[in-house]
Each structure stands twice: as C-alpha cells, then as structure tokens.
Amino acid sequence: MSRLIVVSNRVAAGEDTRPSAGGLAVGVMDALKETGGVWFGWxxxxxxxxxxxxAIQRDGNVTYATLGLTRRDYDQY
Incomplete structure (x- = not known):
C-alpha cells in the first residue's frame, strides 16, 4: 500500500484545510486525500x-503531524 508523505514549512490542517484555489496546497491536499498519507510541518x-x-490530527485517510517553532527557529528560518 502506497502512502504519500508531505513535509512543508506550513500545514493546512484543521480549519485551514480549505486552501485557496490554485495554490500548491490544493494539489497536495487532493493527492493526500486520494492516496492517504501524512502531512508534516509547522x-x-x-x-x-x-x-x-x-501533535497528530486525523481527517479521513490523511494524518497531520504538526509542531510549533521557537522564536529562534522561526527567526532563523
């Protein structure tokens, strides 16, 4: 069974799961929903x-794994 693993600087999870039309998140979300997988990021x-x-959050066959950043990590990104 194949699963898609996405690592990005920001995760559209929870109430943010409706990305704007035409954005990269639209394609990522469509692929994740179709194949199932994990989206990891800030x-x-x-x-x-x-x-x-x-923090782990599940929505159907998509799992979101998110972390907060310290001010130092954020400033150095």
Whole structure:
C-alpha cells in the first residue's frame, strides 16, 4: 500500500484545510486525500519551548503531524 508523505514549512490542517484555489496546497491536499498519507510541518504557532513530539490530527485517510517553532527557529528560518 502506497502512502504519500508531505513535509512543508506550513500545514493546512484543521480549519485551514480549505486552501485557496490554485495554490500548491490544493494539489497536495487532493493527492493526500486520494492516496492517504501524512502531512508534516509547522502549525503556525511560536512556542516558548520546542515540542517533544508532533501533535497528530486525523481527517479521513490523511494524518497531520504538526509542531510549533521557537522564536529562534522561526527567526532563523
């Protein structure tokens, strides 16, 4: 069974799962929904201490694994 693994600087998860038309996220989301898989990346939050493990959220056959970034990591990106 094949699964798609996506790693990006920002994840469209939760209420953000409706990406704007024409964006790269549209194609990524379509492929993930069709084949199933994991989308790993930043959750959009700046945190005081690094997360020990990613937060996991599932929506159908798509799993989102997200982490917050420390201010230092964010500034150095």
């Amino acid at each position: 959750n959009g939050e700046i945190v005081g201490t690094p997360d020990a493990a990613p």
